[in-house]
Amino acid sequence: MTQKATTAEVTSAAATAVVKPADVPASQTRAVHRGKVKYDKKAESEFFVDNSALAGFTGERILYMAVRELIENSLDSCESSHILPRISLSLKMVDPANEMWTITCQDNGIGIPSDKVPVAVCSFLTSGKYVEKQQRGLFGVGLKMIAAFSTKDTDHPLKVWSKSLEEGAEYYFELRTDISTNRPIVLAKRQVKEDAAMSGDSGFRVEAMLRAKLSPITKSRIYDYISQTSVVNPYAHIEFETDEGKVAFDRRTDRMPEPAKEVLPHPADMDLKTLKKAIMNFMNQKTTLQGVLSDSFQKLSSEKARQIISEAGLENKPADKYDEHELIKVVNICKQTKFHMPNTDHLSPIGEDILTAGMTQEYTIITNKDEAAQGTQPQLSVKILKPSLTAYSSRTCVINNRPTIVECGIAYGGDIGSFKLYRFANKIPLLYDEGSDVAREVVSEVEINKMGISKKEVKEQFANPDAKSDRAVELLPLHIFFHICSTKIPYKTAGKESIASEGELKRYMKACLSDLYRKVSAQIRKELRMKEAQSRLSLYKYYIPLIVNAISESIKIDSQKLEQAFTQLAEKHVSGEITATPVQEKEDEITGERIEEEAGEEVVEEEIDGEVVKRSKSQLAINAARRKGERSKPKNKKEGGQTTLDAVLTKKGGRKKK
Numbered sequence: 321m322t323q324k325a326t327t328a329e330v331t332s333a334a335a336t337a338v339v340k341p342a343d344v345p346a347s348q349t350r351a352v353h354r355g356k357v358k359y360d361k362k363a364e365s366e367f368f369v370d371n372s373a374l375a376g377f378t379g380e381r382i383l384y385m386a387v388r389e390l391i392e393n394s395l396d397s398c399e400s401s402h403i404l405p406r407i408s409l410s411l412k413m414v415d416p417a418n419e420m421w422t423i424t425c426q427d428n429g430i431g432i433p434s435d436k437v438p439v440a441v442c443s444f445l446t447s448g449k450y451v452e453k454q455q456r457g458l459f460g461v462g463l464k465m466i467a468a469f470s471t472k473d474t475d476h477p478l479k480v481w482s483k484s485l486e487e488g489a490e491y492y493f494e495l496r497t498d499i500s501t502n503r504p505i506v507l508a509k510r511q512v513k514e515d516a517a518m519s520g521d522s523g524f525r526v527e528a529m530l531r532a533k534l535s536p537i538t539k540s541r542i543y544d545y546i547s548q549t550s551v552v553n554p555y556a557h558i559e560f561e562t563d564e565g566k567v568a569f570d571r572r573t574d575r576m577p578e579p580a581k582e583v584l585p586h587p588a589d590m591d592l593k594t595l596k597k598a599i600m601n602f603m604n605q606k607t608t609l610q611g612v613l614s615d616s617f618q619k620l621s622s623e624k625a626r627q628i629i630s631e632a633g634l635e636n637k638p639a640d641k642y643d644e645h646e647l648i649k650v651v652n653i654c655k656q657t658k659f660h661m662p663n664t665d666h667l668s669p670i671g672e673d674i675l676t677a678g679m680t681q682e683y684t685i686i687t688n689k690d691e692a693a694q695g696t697q698p699q700l701s702v703k704i705l706k707p708s709l710t711a712y713s714s715r716t717c718v719i720n721n722r723p724t725i726v727e728c729g730i731a732y733g734g735d736i737g738s739f740k741l742y743r744f745a746n747k748i749p750l751l752y753d754e755g756s757d758v759a760r761e762v763v764s765e766v767e768i769n770k771m772g773i774s775k776k777e778v779k780e781q782f783a784n785p786d787a788k789s790d791r792a793v794e795l796l797p798l799h800i801f802f803h804i805c806s807t808k809i810p811y812k813t814a815g816k817e818s819i820a821s822e823g824e825l826k827r828y829m830k831a832c833l834s835d836l837y838r839k840v841s842a843q844i845r846k847e848l849r850m851k852e853a854q855s856r857l858s859l860y861k862y863y864i865p866l867i868v869n870a871i872s873e874s875i876k877i878d879s880q881k882l883e884q885a886f887t888q889l890a891e892k893h894v895s896g897e898i899t900a901t902p903v904q905e906k907e908d909e910i911t912g913e914r915i916e917e918e919a920g921e922e923v924v925e926e927e928i929d930g931e932v933v934k935r936s937k938s939q940l941a942i943n944a945a946r947r948k949g950e951r952s953k954p955k956n957k958k959e960g961g962q963t964t965l966d967a968v969l970t971k972k973g974g975r976k977k978k
């Protein structure tokens with residue numbers, strides 16, 4: 321590991337000028353010293369602690385990031401060996417005055433061999449995941465941030481229990497990080513024989529003390545993170561405990577996606593560093609450059625390797641006999657050469673069955689407010705949302721030479737009451753920075769008319785005073801899930817919270833979403849028709865007593881029976897039992913306006929979506945009440961073929977557009 325370097329002081333040419341201090345004012349003396357540069361080297365640990373925002377560990381987000389890193393590591397560790405994950409996470413406040421928390425996470429994954437535990441946990445930029453493979457972890461920073469923050473802010477050691485598959489024995493460690501050297505400090509290490517933390521063949525448990533703020537927003541993000549993790553990993557059993565209670569997300573399927581496989585890099589992605597690394601792997605084997613190229617890169621046959629070397633104007637000799645100048649020529653030729661697309665079969669998408677299992681039983685954590693109101697602790701519980709419809713679509717593509725799979729799911733209706741966009745990358749939820757994520761752009765750019773409905777219809781039938789946006793799609797009771805999997809997700813920052821719109825990624829995502837809009841269109845159109853029928857029925861029910869009154873004033877009739885008959889007729893009409901027959905307009909047309917005039921009602925013009933509609937004052941009052949939230953009264957609609965009942969009622973009420 322990197323040692324903190326001794327300080328090197330360099331004196332610049334400016335500072336070597338002979339100047340008598342007494343001759344110059346103080347400001348100029350400072351200028352002289354400005355020329356003296358002090359060069360220092362920072363250990364990786366110091367750099368990341370000083371720039372913790374780079375890894376997402378900022379004041380408000382520390383606990384969220386800790387939860388996230390621990391869960392991701394646990395899932396990676398289980399999936400790499402196809403173990404059905406069983407994860408317990410606990411987050412408890414231990415010292416409110418000093419904002420001290422303990423966070424504990426245990427899993428049944430492959431564990432870490434005891435000799436590797438200290439560096440894997442404490443030394444920054446040490447990872448078991450620096451290979452070309454789809455994994456959640458990427459940088460070799462997550463666990464170290466937890467260890468370093470624990471060291472920096474508390475005098476408690478980080479406690480670790482590890483039982484690796486290869487050793488089969490459980491070890492206990494107490495660790496701290498030497499932040500100035502990036503080295504682990506092992507305070508205790510022993511094999512655990514009794515009171516073992518792990519009951520299965522293998523596993524890993526970590527317990528850290530952290531000083532951090534937990535705002536209500538961050539708390540709800542943590543709850544969302546765990547709920548959403550269970551949506552895309554429905555094969556995991558996750559237990560989560562806080563001071564508010566304990567919840568469990570049951571495993572909903574025993575099927576796990578095939579584990580991702582490690583692959584060779586693609587030659588189009590080659591640079592001097594990757595080429596030199598490939599050559600290093602063959603050191604001492606006297607392999608020629610042709611051999612190294614064809615064995616170290618996918619889609620590069622021995623013949624193609626020979627061609628590349630000759631096009632670079634080089635001889636084929638042992639790989640370690642080339643200088644950098646020659647190697648860069650090889651890299652340049654590779655950049656200009658056309659290769660077959662990279663393999664995609666090593667990726668591990670969620671797949672239709674597993675994502676559908678997650679979407680059809682969407683778990684969300686809720687806090688019981690009633691308990692809180694009674695003065696007792698609010699209790700956590702899990703609510704399961706069951707939509708009435710789900711659909712799935714996917715595309716396999718290559719983005720900047722990286723094989724990528726885009727998966728998209730939609731859950732509609734049922735227990736789902738509003739719109740929500742879910743973003744996942746390599747099976748982890750992304751919760752922050754949604755506004756700058758490519759998925760947000762895709763949702764804004766795919767037109768809702770792909771569902772066979774217009775924005776206007778959606779806005780009329782699904783208008784929701786609580787909706788945060790007035791974008792038509794966001795008024796629907798719809799959850800959209802995007803999952804991107806790749807050996808290298810184009811994250812915008814090391815905090816891994818939003819994905820950049822690289823290459824043609826957006827185009828493939830839009831294609832998936834358009835598929836799904838088409839798939840759900842029949843159901844949404846059916847619901848629109850039902851909502852419209854409901855609107856019409858409430859309109860009829862509103863006017864029937866008025867009509868019955870008017871009739872019974874001129875002829876003797878049992879008004880109760882007449883009202884009943886009209887209501888039944890209206891119900892049959894909206895349910896489609898009575899077929900629609902257009903009204904024959906008579907010569908002596910009884911128009912809405914004429915009825916209004918005869919009834920002495922004043923007609924007022926109202927503008928709706930650019931159309932001027934004439935209405936009676938009573939109708940305007942109804943509309944105003946409806947806008948205030950009285951949704952039992954229907955919306956104004958342009959009807960197609962009206963039945964006699966429609967016509968009579970609308971004309972009586974003066975609704976018909978003139």
Ligand SMILES: Nc1ncnc2c1ncn2[C@@H]1O[C@H](COP(=O)(O)OP(=O)(O)OP(=O)(O)O)[C@@H](O)[C@H]1O
Nearest residue numbers: 393397431440447448457458459460461462463524
């Ligand atoms: N629960 C676990 N079970 C087994 N191995 C683990 C576990 N947690 C961490 N490791 C090992 O420790 C290494 C370092 O983990 P760390 O969280 O620091 O970085 P990472 O997961 O590789 O990358 P990132 O910084 O993107 O999270 C991992 O690569 C993995 O090999």
